[in-house]
Amino acid sequence: MPAADSALKRLAEAYEKKEVKFLEAYFDCLRIPSVSSEPRYRDDMRECARWLVEHLSGAGFEARLWETGGHPVVFAESGPAEPSRPTVLIYNHYDVQPVDPVEAWETPPFEPTVRDGQVYARGAVDNKGQCLYVIQALKTLLDLDGRLPVKVKLCIDGEEESASPGLSKIVKDHGPELAADHLLLVDGGFASLESPSVGVGVRGIVSLRVEVVGSRGDLHSGTHGGVVYNPLHALVEILGRLRDEEGRITVPGFYDEVAALTEEERRQFDFHFNAARYEARFGARPVGGERAYGPRESGTIRPTLEINGLAGGYGGDGFKTVIPARARANLSCRLVPNQDPEVIGGLVADFIKLQAPEGVEVRVSINPGMGRAVRNRPDAAVVQAAAQAYQDVLGRPCGFRLGGGSIPIMPLLMEASGAKAVLMGLSLDQDNVHAPNEHFGLDRLKMGCLTLARTLELLAET
């Protein structure tokens, strides 16, 4: 029996012995409605944080709350490992998305129910499922060996679903406590168990609001049509100039700092894209990016500027004879390494303001909650360990993923801890994450526990 197989067998047997008790704790946690974005769940948020502190203390962790001004962060440390062993910081979150439309749930979102091997509940996957299998992995290793193979620190956010404003604010002050060699962010997944992958990159983000202001109040489009400069026209004219026919963003300087992929990096990632499968799944062709790049590249290693919303006048059914006083757009840019969100936000804002025609005022503001991009090397020890663990547990080769989305807390945690990072997780496309009837498989809870334990064992050897 190869080393990996015997290691996994040992972990699996230990997991199975405690599975019932583990699921009881998991269900207890799922029953707490920890919706961070709705003020009425404020007390439930704190209850969930306290539940985690107790749960971790019971397992021998030194656990405490970090106050953030918003919902607290749960921070916990294992007892000392052998001095030569590395320190591993693991990020999860205990807050969940709202449940609306609640009538679309087959069973109530905060009453976990098992059907066909799937646990249905809000947070079943995102992120209580992944958080609790991480803790269970630690308990399993402690049960087996009396100590962990590495020193472990847990940082469990209470505001991930709201872009982590509290943790972002305090993360620098907690640098010494967060210091680590490796960082695992266990909040993701991949399309199918057939082709596992770990994430090594995310794009950065900066978002802006554009407002075009014309007259003092709304005007009649008959009496004033052809007289005033319609703010809706100004808005579409300005926004229509943001991209050229090649799909490139026209804002001067937008691409100046973009880090190109080296030939070596290019070999490490798979930029293949199945356009037919994409179209079948989403009902749209993948033709929105820069002509010079394929859809996978445009969606990961190239920056974008997208309009996320337009509003002004009467956009409903029928018709109103209005020239509105104001028109508005929400925009966001996804950024790649070396692009500074504040700098890019400023360039976009300046360009838009410069386009303002005579007769209207154009206001642009940059929203808080920006974040930098991350692009790690697949050959980093933490990335290799995580990929090896998935390969061992799932029996499939594990790839390296560059994501198109943004995790603003990721670069901040990397900076505060000094650690290299990898994105892990076993969420699949079919799990209804953020939607009604979110669910997670009992089989994946076990796989999660095993991959985490296995990753830590592999990291002990680095």
Next chain:
Amino acid sequence: MPAADSALKRLAEAYEKKEVKFLEAYFDCLRIPSVSSEPRYRDDMRECARWLVEHLSGAGFEARLWETGGHPVVFAESGPAEPSRPTVLIYNHYDVQPVDPVEAWETPPFEPTVRDGQVYARGAVDNKGQCLYVIQALKTLLDLDGRLPVKVKLCIDGEEESASPGLSKIVKDHGPELAADHLLLVDGGFASLESPSVGVGVRGIVSLRVEVVGSRGDLHSGTHGGVVYNPLHALVEILGRLRDEEGRITVPGFYDEVAALTEEERRQFDFHFNAARYEARFGARPVGGERAYGPRESGTIRPTLEINGLAGGYGGDGFKTVIPARARANLSCRLVPNQDPEVIGGLVADFIKLQAPEGVEVRVSINPGMGRAVRNRPDAAVVQAAAQAYQDVLGRPCGFRLGGGSIPIMPLLMEASGAKAVLMGLSLDQDNVHAPNEHFGLDRLKMGCLTLARTLELLAET
């Protein structure tokens, strides 16, 4: 005493004798909540129509309802005038605008209240006030002379505030009953009693809905940004191409049929525009039209294309990471004589569809309720009589006005009746028409009665 003075003195004395009774009837009519656009007022609409039939029958008119499929039209004819005298068709409407926000009214909208010589009620001006002073003018003339100086027909619409769909549909069938020499549309006004005017033109209208369809459902802007063609980008790019830097509409053929003003016409109208006063009043500079024309020209004798609404994605405060599946715009064109609304709507729709980028579908539909432009000659007898009447009653020279708005029923009534038309009325800017606390002056009810009676006397001589 000049002829006009003695004629007016006679009318004023007769008016004053019946003023109290007239106001009682006016208040009765104002108490009926005849809001045509809200289904819950359906019975009140019919009650108001019946009230008018009775009120007119009591004055010796042969009055009846025309069914339209929607709210009925009240039609009434006076007894025969001297055979040589012309027939005058008068258009008003008895439906009113909704009253929302009702809490902004100082007194309830359907309980007419007099404060400082002003009658406060929904419909006080628009158009029950103007409708009832028209009827009072007829009653005054009948009281004085036993018969009217001209044959009069009244057409009182029940759906003017909804663009007259019912009357538009049946107007052709009632051609023989509507046949007239002159048509007075008494539903307008001017800025101030210092500078009265009568309207001789309106612009036509055609409105369109544009929908850009991308993916099957909304997508995450991180994962899909740079992959799909964002429908919001497609929308702003398309709409941003509708006007050039000179403010001209770029749709091929848009200006082909535009009737230019002759030198003679240009002399008859005043295209002077006080930009400083406009800016002080509306908070916007009058710089939105074609560079080659002044704001008064752009707002009356030139066609326009305005975006009336944009909607798609998330346009509110804060930010959502969405690429919406659909984006939408409402557009309208104001038209000038010789432009066919259906043709122009088709040209705009074709142009927009041609701009569709690869990756999205662009759907354009033309709304019902289009209308042609009207531009009458100020030297027409009906225009001259109306202007003379205002001049006699208000003691100020009366101008000729080209309007920027649209009255789709106007060209249809002109065609069905064979009459030349003029737009009359004593509504002023300060009356809060279509807004809370609509009001009309007791003095203007009298002026309205006198101008109408005087107009009919003058038309008797044509």
